[in-house]
Amino acid sequence: MLSNDMPLTDITLKKLQPFDRPYKRADQNGLYILVKPNGSKHWHLKYRFNNKEKLMSYGPYPLISLKEAREKRDRDRRLLLEGMDPATVKKERKRAAEVEARGRFDVLAAELLEKNRLEGRAEQTVKKKAWLLDMANKDLAGRPVMEISATEVLAVLKRQERAGNLETASRLRTTIGEVFRYAIASGITTNDPTIPLKGALARKRVRSRAAITDKDRLGELMAAIDTYGGYRVVALGLKLLALLHVRPGELRLAEWKEFSLDDARWTIPSERMKMRNEHIAPLPRQAIAILQELKAYSHPDALVLPSQSLKIKPLSENTFNQALRKMGFGKEEMTAHGFRATFSTFANESGYWNPDAIEKALAHVEGNEVRRAYARSVFWDERVKMAQWWADELVELQRVAMEGGG
Structure with missing residues (x-):
């Protein structure tokens, strides 16, 4: 049962004993703790948004202290005052954290290679792409793809161009672009900085393979x-x-x-x-x-x-x-x-x-x-x-x- 007579204290929380059924003890302003038969205690916030009753979970006590639970409650009540649903905001924060962890160029490059292998691409093709991505990773590894600019990519390509590796520079632009298109499809970024670089590199003179026609x-x-x-x-x-x-x-x-x-x-x-x-x-x-x-x-x-x-x-x-x-x-x-x-x-x-x-x-x-x-x-x-x-x-x-x- 919920009780709103008195706010919770750390002493009260420690004394809460499990029963054969889960029960709740209220704090204030929708915050309560749920005590389960196995003795675990979890924080929750009950609130209404758009005339619907909703629930937020804050984690277990004592890992989340009474003070921390109240801070989370107050943060979410401020969101409600601003017209935002705390559950939606939490999901967006979680997704942003996942994107930040996954959104590095080298991580996405490795995922792209694995995708190519699963698709049954020829081993030699995957090896060549891995070689090009290793080249790109020397400059771009650890960098969030959302922050990588066309200028930064061009600097990577120009290094190959200056060495006279015109074909490599061209293939490198294409391969880096594949990583960004994969990132876009994965919802991590919306921009491919290799697109404006089309035409920025010197072109290798293409020669047809020699063949006898006489x-x-x-x-x-x-x-x-x-x-x-x-x-x-x-x-x-x-x-x-x-x-x-x-x-x-x-x-x-x-x-x-x-x-x-x-x-x-x-x-x-x-x-x-x-x-x-x-x-x-x-x-x-x-x-x-x-x-x-x-x-x-x-x-x-x-x-x-x-x-x-x-x-x-x-x-x-x-x-x-x-x-x-x-x-x-x-x-x-x-x-x-x-x-x-x-x-x-x-x-x-x-x-x-x-x-x-x-x-x-x-x-x-x-x-x-x-x-x-x-x-x-x-x-x-x-x-x-x-x-x-x-x-x-x-x-x-x-x-x-x-x-x-x-």
């Missing part, structure tokens, strides 16, 4: 690959790159379980694709023959293109380009990635194929999901024919080159 020279390249004297898996891998025009990383990490030679198709899992969408590539006869040969170099449950030194590891990132250099094709003429541009050029210039089918073959992702599904189904038969046409073209160009252009 028929004679392409024939010479295919002949050089066929007679390559190094590790046979490298030559076979280069042939597959030429035939299948996939990204080098997609091929280097390929596993046998992804291939169905009976169905003449290769299903590249989404986690290895640039745009995080599964890609199915039709296999021409020549590609199937190469894959059959590759079986002698690896285990059926392992990588298709194993490293020569350690079979459980893939070929290194630079292996294909190094082989091209040994064959006499410089970096300004051809790269491993350039096989994609080579195929695109010849396929588009032939006039035989629907440009959308060519784009689908290159795994250039259509933004609209319905259109993407439509393209996959409608262009499959055309892509199968196009894959065999391209393989036959390469064989013929190689034959001409090896016969001296006759």
